[in-house]
Amino acid sequence: MCMEKSPWEKAIEFHGHSCPGLAIGYRVAEIAMKRLQEFRSADEELVAVVENDACGVDAVMLLTGCTLGKGNLIYRDLGKQVYTFGSRNGNRALRIAVNNTGQPDPEGAQLRKKVFGGTASPAEQVKFQLMQGRRIEEILHMPEEDFCQVREIDFSLPAKAQIFPSVECAQCGERVMEPRARLRDGKAVCLDCFNDYSRGW
Incomplete structure (x- = not known):
């Protein structure tokens, strides 16, 4: 019997791998959908403005249904873990700014450098994956107030x-x-x- 994949499993499948960045976008999208009382956008009922092009944007697209192709995902190249969501149905908008979710300690940073540089031993790769797994779990389950700042804003929804x-x-x-x-x-x-x-000029 084939079991239905969870939304998190679907996000991993869509993105290609599991990582803390994906978890950030997943958590942001969950919070936005719950606060705005929205379902996945079939058309342009929901609009997302993302201020980075990091892994989390894939989770935002998957969970909210906001995509470039539908015109309801707007990318602003500001390098910030900040996301704005506007609901046409509810005429409301939220701005979600992610807090510092915990940078790796010096040892973890060095390990990351070795893994991404291709010089990590098999044991170091396993250690890195365990470290990543712990960070993902922290991001997905930490209290909302520790994870991010959410505020309702005045937001002019873009034309369809x-x-x-x-x-x-x-x-x-x-x-x-x-x-x-x-x-x-x-x-x-x-x-x-x-x-x-x-x-x-």
């Missing part, structure tokens, strides 16, 4: 995703969405073929 016509780039011949095309010598070109003109 639109479908635009495409035009052919006069330079490379590839098709580009009309709002992303630029004019060069009176012809439409894609951003890759467009030589931007800037004088520093």
Whole structure:
């Protein structure tokens, strides 16, 4: 008999491996869905703004249903473990800032460096995996107030995703969405073929 996988197991399968970063995104998504009283977004009922491109974003996508393809996942390259979720149904939004979830001690940091550098012994690799497992369990089960700061915010939900016509780039011949095309010598070109003109402002 085949047992249904848990949401955490599905997140691991989607991401490719289990790690503390994935656990952070999983916990953030759980908190957001519970606080907003939302279910997984089938269309654009829920919007997520993520301020990093780390492992946790995969868990956010899987649990919330917010994806780039649907237009309800917005990526801001700020390098912060901060996530904003807006509900169109409830007209509410939350900003979740993850606290310091515990950095490895000096020994753990050195071990991590060896594992990712390919110089760790089999015993050291096992030790590292055990260390990672403990951190994952801590992240998934620590009290919410220790894990993050949650506050309700005023948030202007972005317009729903639109479908635009495409035009052919006069330079490379590839098709580009009309709002992303630029004019060069009176012809439409894609951003890759467009030589931007800037004088520093």
